[in-house]
Amino acid sequence: MQPFSGLALLLRALQGQRSWQPQWRKAQPRPAYDALIVGGGGHGLGAAYYLAREHGMHHVAVLEKGWIGGGNTGRNTTIIRSNYLFPESAALYDHALKFWQDLAQALNYNVMFSPRGVMMLAHTVHDAQVFKRHVHANRAAGVDNEWLTPQQAKAFCPPLNIGDIRYPVLGAALQRRGGTARHDAVAWGYARAADALGVDIIENCEVTGVLRAADGRVEGVRTTRGEIRAPRVGVAAAGHTSVIMQMAGVKVPLESYPLQALVSEPVKPVFPCVVMSNTIHAYISQSDKGELVIGAGTDAYTSYTQRGGLHITSHALEAICELFPMFRRLRMLRSWGGIVDVTPDRSPIIAKTPVPGLYVNCGWGTGGFKATPGSAHVFAWTIARDEPHPLNAPFTLERFRDGALIDEAAAAAVAH
Amino acid sequence: MLLIDCPYCGERPEPEFAYGGQAHVARPARPAEASDEAWADYLYFRRNTRGLHAERWRHIRGCGRFFNALRDTRTDHFLGTYKIGAPPPPLADT
């Protein structure tokens, strides 16, 4: 791996930056590996990296049907936070947040993690109760989260309109360690680091079937580039997980919905943090390039089209224009859609499956990016040891049978 | 914004409707006798089809009726809608 540094850029400038080599090899599939990861997003690439780095498994391939990072990894609003309500969730997301803090150094790839603070707005008395509960629960779990008055919220984010709106801001929960990162860099950084440890990253390779032995064990996968054998297969295919798991005869409680996001034209720095409003459905931050990055809610229906309705985008911009009325004249530059895989309790599944040797990491819904390094890390553990890491032990498939849900959505949403 | 053909009212824009999830998920007739697995299947496990999907919609800002639809989740194009209890339409006109 050619090391990345300012000095390297300086030295290679002498050769017109012509001596850089591919950041990851264009690997050809080999007939067999020790483990396969299906899905070349951040979670899959990261899992391959940790398999190689922490579990000594170097004969690993990542199979990606398109180009790496082209799914939800490259289609989200890059928000990172860990102030989830339930201790199980907060522990998992905080595991990730700790990785984020030195991921650039670990991967030698600037993923631009920027802990600029994530502020979640409360617009009703009920919101305030829910967020205060989050604050207290997070403190007990050792996760930072603090309650701000409307004035403190405005001081933290000066463009915020706290008063003259339909749903005034009654306060906010702020996680200062939260922030954003550069989404593409996460995929590329993991790919480059995994490649350097011997992992094959195979793009344009779509899985079309799952090979099973007579005893039911996984033996590998069929792909558009031939059969590839491996005793362990980890699936991290986000919105397409249902499709892959069906090939293995495993049912997963997922539904795939369109999720849209958009950016404005770039403007000079005007927005210092991340602001989320669940009540009126909008998320906003400003990228380093200057674009306001805005997330909308999911569409109502399941779909694999990677696009949604105009009314959903419009609704998000209604909220943004209410909260930040000086942004009305800014213009939407680009919009896009992802396919998010949603579980009934809005918590992920990182687990073994009924098929020996088959593992699944899915159900991240609208919030998977923030978990990338932590999720990849415990998924690799689960694959390598054939048992869950303590942090993902609660995130099983069986919880839906037993009713041991980790219901972040229900705990926040019910109004009275 | 989809255009949805309510079998009672005709074509209307999507905001008049509420999505009702996968169609033809019957509640077990005798829940007490259902195994935990069967009950979880009913509660939580949906096909999440990539392709032709039978689903429910309700014309909530119109006639208020539930009905079923066949939609291709790869394109979001409808192949038809039909009343609750009726069989799906033939797929000739795709």
Add this chain to the structure above:
Amino acid sequence: MNAPLRLTAGGRIDRTRRLEFSFDGRTYRGYAGDTLASALLAGGVHLMGRSFKYHRPRGPIAAGVEEPNALVTVRRDAGRCTPNLRATQVELYEGLRASSQNRWPSLRFDLGALNDLLAPFIPAGFYYKTFMWPRRAWAALYEPRIRAAAGLGHAPRAADPDRYATRFAHCDVLVVGAGPAGLAAAGAAAELGARVILCDEQSEAGGSLLAASPAGAERPGGFAADAWIEEQLRGLRVRPNVRLLTRTTAFGYFPHNAVALNERLTDHLADPPADLPRERQWQVRAREVVLACGAIERPLVFPGNDRPGIILADAARTWLHRYAVLPGTRAVLVTGCDAAYQTALDLARAGVDVACIADTRPEPQAAARALAEDIPVLNAARVRHTEGRLRVTAIALEGRSAGQAVRMLQPCDLVLMSGGYTPSLHLHSQARGNLRWSGALQCFLPAESRERVRSAGACRGVLTLDAALRDGREAGAAAARAALARDGVRPGPPPAAAPPAEEPAGAAVDAASPHGRGRAFVDWQNDVTSKDLALAVREGFRSIEHVKRYTTTGMATDQGKTSNLNALGIVARVLGSSPPEVGLTTFRMPYNPVSFGAFAGTARGELFDPVRVTPMHPWAEAQGAVFEDVGLWKRARYFPRAGEDLHAAVARECRAVRAGCGLFDASTLGKIEVVGRDAVNFLNRLYVNSFDSLEPGRCRYGVLLRDDGFIYDDGVIARLAADRFHVTTTTGGAPRVLALMEDYLQTEWPELKVWLTSTTEQWAVLAVQGPRAREVLQGLSDIPLGGEALPHMSVASGFIGGVPLRLFRVSFTGELGYELNVPADFGLSLWERLWERGRAYGMCAYGTESMHVLRAEKGYVIVGQDTDGTVTPDDAGLGWAIGKKKPDFLGRRSLSRAALRAPERRQLVGLLTLEPQRVLEEGAQVMAQDGASSPARPLGFVTSSYFSAVLGRSIALGLVSGGRARTGQTLYVPAPGGTLPVQVASPVFYDPSGARLHG
């Protein structure tokens, strides 16, 4: 200032209307009909902007929507200040104030241009490779500087006062683009009687014909271009079935032929009328769509191709013919195709010294035309470099002339580029239409789509005028016939059109000499060079999407309109592949940037979301009530008297209720009338309770679960008659409870004879609560109030003051209580009457906050506060409500799942602080030990917490693991001022025997 480069005649400007405007504080003159760019060019100004990364001086290269460089901020006042507008699209008005962006201290001298010197060290993606040490320096040091350097214009600091509107429209045929093909299509469709909407992004219809050469090459149907446009518009305007929208951009194509248009109504006006919205967003549902979006000329990639004065040939043609402006005085044309020759000849005729034409082709046929006018032509030409800082001064060329190899440095102040045309596929592609590669035109063309859409004219590669007109007419007529033949918008089989005949007109990407020096730009705004693209490929970014993301090519505010195809050509070449194999990046909405305000439309302030108020709202408002938002409702939270805060008001209200009586507006509670032969059966299947034994005239507290076993809603269910129930729900829960009922009724149990009606807004509900409630109501209605006549949890119908009354004897306070339901229109008058009468009994109006305290004193749960979607009836202490003999109800089966029976589940208990004056925070966690080392797993949390004025101490409810068995135990609640010990107690703090209910 003069406009030395303005021709004395010609163009579509209105020479009778001179306008004064300013750019960067300097005053210029132009005419009505000018754009900011054309007026500045007439003044000899090419330098209009600085690029994003290297801050290189830039002028406009294009005359329209595709312009990447000339971005300006136009400011009317603090709130009406719009950054990042293209000078080529800003229409001039008297007094317009524009300024350049992304430069400091000035456009001519910009310190940011230091970045240009650093260019060798900061190639594409450099930021992924550095700024990582020390760890904290990224967020503390590097990132703030990068952010400050990035961005283009400044966002306004003041709220935008302008209005935006939304309209929905239906039509048979929507024609996008009013150029020659679009006008022809609209005309043909309109003649057949179709309802047509024709939209165009420019200020007037005509498209490419607005810049037609008067020399005569472009004579549609034998007419002069101006006359032909006028004739077409006259034909369309007289038809009532045609709507023509100019300054209207079709920016988004959504499933089922929904197309979004953005109409700009006031930005071109010096004094916009106050009643006009700034923009209007159209959502058009079209049976058929004809795309006549035209084509955009491609620049050529060669070293130094970005200096001001190096422009697209088409732009020169537009400035010359449409605006009567000479973009320079001495010109060189660099081209790879025939189309630009006419422009060079026109410029020469207008007085520009066209020094030479450099054609990249070895033997261009068109050269003869130039040579005939004494313009030298260089064959197989390549560019070695260009010169000039704020304006091009010379171009170094090599090539062949008369069989000889030639190298020359040609002085000039204008270089025209023409690399062929790129059909505008944006909308076709957004409609998920397929694309096919045209080898002859070296571009993608539209192929089949799932939507009812067809393309016509230049946007499908039909580039000659006569053919485009024919193509437009055919497409318009076919679309009209298809639309009129069908009923509804429902898609039939997608339309098919024969592929157009392709006339090779030549196209090129690269005009760079292998001996060239300097950077060759592909994406002007984002400063992406051909070397950057090669670097990305070298580093393993082989997918075009990867190249785009790594280099940012095509991600600028022009969205790659001039750069995408050139980038693709270069990447394909470096990969040793071909453009169709590499493929194009996805087109996504919007085609051109659209104001946020236009999406938000009228949804602002009060109109952001509907406001629901009760009939008694005006009274509460007049009393100075403080309201809270609950769902869409405004509910009175408390009624402060002078000097009272929330706590003082609530303490007073609560004492008054317990001592005398209180009046409460409960109208927002959801109400559903459940009627029919099977109504009892239906409710039995839904609620945990059994209703078989409920007699008419009696009420029961009902608990509703989802089928997953968790509490969904609760309320009082009154049986009015054998087949009629009055069901109440929580305020926020009303719509979803009704939806759930309809769902089961329509889809699971359609055999049940039950009808559901929402009556929430039909009844005003006045709660009279307190020991003196009966005295207040005595004699007011025809319903006897005696203890036996109307016991607790009963209901009676009658009249009050001649108005129908449903009188409930229910209580959510633990006191003797009544709820009077009267038709909503009579709510306010009854309220005022009760208020008058109640004075004698110490009546006090109370709000939701006191209601919460009063019910908490009694341990009554609020669904959504003491439960949260993870709580079972047993958890909430409501197990008693379950009909034990019922074989089934919603959620029953789920309750027997392992996790829902676990002994460590959290149960609702009372929590009493050992220091009675300390009030716990709601949401605070309950721990087993004091000072437990963090992080520790909490036993539970506080769901409700208040100071009870009546009890003289704080009270709280909480969900605590195994809570009921812990009664009497001391637990610990961390709080900001230190951990508070609490004692687990019964959740009923007041009147545990319930004696007061029966008053």
